[in-house]
Every structure is written in structure tokens, then in C-alpha cells.
Amino acid sequence: MPGPSSPAAPRDPGLQPERTRLAWRRTTLACAVATSLAARQALRAGTGPVPLLCVALAALAWLCFLGVAARRIRAVSVPRPPALSPRAAAAAAGCTLALAAFGAALTR
Structure with missing residues (x-):
């Protein structure tokens, strides 16, 4: 009888792939909210080149x-997804850090 670590045993991923997909979606939504708040702050701060540049770069980082x-x-929708490269x-x-940096630049 093959054990759970045996190569012949089929993999039962359970709900882990779904949790991973939901985590990526939540993080993407959080980045979208941060970008929207940066745009709102830039509109309130004025129309200078620095706030608009920060918003444009934040939108690029979000994309x-x-x-x-x-x-x-x-990638995680297959039974044996590859590791994140x-x-x-x-x-x-880098995108997350860029969003934080652009947000910090807008609050100055």
C-alpha cells in the first residue's frame, strides 16, 4: 500500500489552491484601493507634477x-502547480514596495 509521500499516491490539495487564489485576489484588491487613495490624495493636494507622477507610477505598479x-x-489552478518563480x-x-513609496511621497 503506497504511503502519503509515495509518488504513486494521488495528491489531494484540499482547499489550499482556492485559499491561494483568494489571497492573491485580496492582495490585488488592496493594491487597487491603495492606488485609488493615492489618486484621491493627489487630486486634493493639487495638480503639480510630483503628485500626478506619483499617481501614474502607482497605477503602473498596480498594473x-x-x-x-x-x-x-x-498557475495554481492545476493539480500540481509550480512554485512561484x-x-x-x-x-x-517590488510593486508592493513601490506603492508604499509613492504613497509616502504623496503624504509629504
């Missing part, structure tokens, strides 16, 4: 994160 998240959501992880972390 980049959206692309990474969409690829990852598709270091490049995709760095892109997601």
Missing part, C-alpha cells in the same frame, strides 16, 4: 502586480 497575480492565479516574487514585492 504590474495585477499581471503577476493573474499569472499566479492561473523568484522573478515573479521579486516583481510582486
